[in-house]
Amino acid sequence: MEYGHEFGRTYVPLEEVHDFLLLSEREQQALAAWADCLIPGEGRWPSAAQVGAHMYADNCAARSPLLRMLLLRAIEVVERQAQESTAGGFAACGMHERTEILGALESGAEGALFDLVLELVFEGYYCAGPVLEAIEPRTGFQVLAPVEGSALEPFDEALLARVKTLPSAFRELTR
16 A cells, blocks of 8 residues: 555644544544554653644545545554454553554554554654654754754855866866
């Protein structure tokens, strides 16, 4: 399943993510549990669901018929597996059961579904304000710079003065 080309068309600015657009309440809970299994909270680091990474994933998938279909399929697969192994939904499973279900999905024939959710959740997580507040002071890395751009210092043309005095490195062609 090739879905990577869809990501450039599905970026959602965080200020536009206010509610779920695609998922039912049960699907929202399953995706929140999945997100927290991928990125559990620890200390000053919030979990993926705490910062709404699962809602971000929903909003991105809602912008693409392909991603929508794949996200719904991914949730269906983990929900079905949870029902078969624990008689409850994925969100009702303990962390051990969730990890087993997701591990089986990741290494199975439909591993691309796991990869899709992983990418969507990571994108939502690493754009969230509380996460940015934790990352930038520690690393100096500005996560949103590739998306929003960043200011450059004006170029000092005086740096070219010596280069302008050098002879040409090529010869002129005549016809």
